[in-house]
Amino acid sequence: MTSIAFDAATARMLEQVYLTPDIVAQRARVLELLAPRPGEHILDIGVGPGLLAYDLGRLVGEGGRIVGLDASPDMLKAAGGRLGPLIQAECVLGDAAALPFPAAAFDAAVSTQVYEYVADMPAALAELRRVLKPGGRALILDTDWRSLVWRCGDQALMDRVLAAWDEHLFDPHLPSALGPMLERAGFAVRRVEIAPLLTAGWQPVSYAAGILRTMRDFVLKAGPRRGLGAEEIQAWHDDQQDLIARGEFFFSLNRYIFLATRDR
Template sequence: MSQLTFDEAAARSLEAIYLSPDVVAQRARVIDLLAPRAGEQILDIGVGPGLLAHDIARLVGPAGRMVGLDNAPAMVAAAERRLADLPQASVRQGDAGGLDLPDEAFDAAVATQVYEYVPDIKQALVELHRVLRPGGRALILDTDWRSLVWHASDPARMDRVLACWDGHLADPHLPAKLGPLLRQAGFEVRRVEIVPMLSPRWQSVSYAGGMMRTIHDYARTNADRFGLDADEVVAWRRDQDELIARDEFFFSVNRYAFLATR
């Protein structure tokens, strides 16, 4: 596995994706499912640039608490800037696999696009269970990259580029296994929903647009590690640009939201 590096430039790029309309809609659905209430103590694992944390902190209000956690210093800094006007919110550096937090400290926790990066998912879910109070809620959202439908003139080349992209994840197909893993950790799975990222036509300001740029940059940098010819990455991107010019772009991938209780 060759993980993405979240320096300041990567943090800005990720924030731009998170501000695209389809990811804004995803964030609204996550909040609906988590249903934060005034006065609650909520943990955001993998807080990223702090957009979801900001909404949650406003919903729990001054009597509540929102704690954000991220293992990337650039993300911690970005979230701290965004949450600076909310005294009920704090951010710290930490790892999802070993939460440096007290037992039964939170009413709810949320982790979006985090656990697919965690090598020891079983331990991470045990830790999640530990820090939640009895009856506490967990909302987990991750992508299963097998659900990806992405039009290309050369499907075999597309498969090779995406195999390279899969290499940055601990488990690119986690959602298919997440229900049993949650139950093994002591949770009761209450609800599972698909949250699609769909772009039937090209839009530069979209999740698909952001991912095309991110995957291109990652594959170009890591091609040798995964047996991918660098020229193939160039050809793949050129093909996508040509499809966009002909109004033949199509992208769809499913994220899966699991609502569970301790």
């Protein structure tokens, strides 16, 4: 299994992709659903480059606290640069499945695009519950890659590329199982909704444009073990370039947002 390396280069790539209009809109919806209040203590698990944590920090204000946790020192460096001006913000190195905080430390916690990379989800959810106050809110967002509708000229080749891409994370289909997992871990699921990423026609500054580049780079490394050679990957990429040139590019992918509360 070749998972994505969350290093300095990935931090730069994520910063670019996460500033595209579709992901900016997703972040706005996450903030709306989590509804942070001034003075609250909030944990961002897998803080990445810190764009959401920065907004959360502004909303809880100087009387509140925002803690960004990440397992990658490079990601924390990127988050630290962004959160530096906020005295209510702190960055902590740690693992989602072993959170370095006392019990009932937070009013709310958020984790976007992180749990799909985590191998031990029962441990991660037990930890999430432990660090929340009773009644505390948890917002989780992850992608289900089965929701992908991506136009192409060669579906068999696309399927092989996507199978290689699935190796970039632990569970490419986490959302469809997440509701029962949350209930088993002691949460009440309050709301589930889709955050769609849709590019119909071509938008060079979009999640789809970013993922096309990232996927090509990843499958060039992961593909050979699955019998997928560089020439085939180039053919897959050329097919997409042809669709873009003809104005026929179409990419639609769903992310799923779960809002839950610690109920016991």
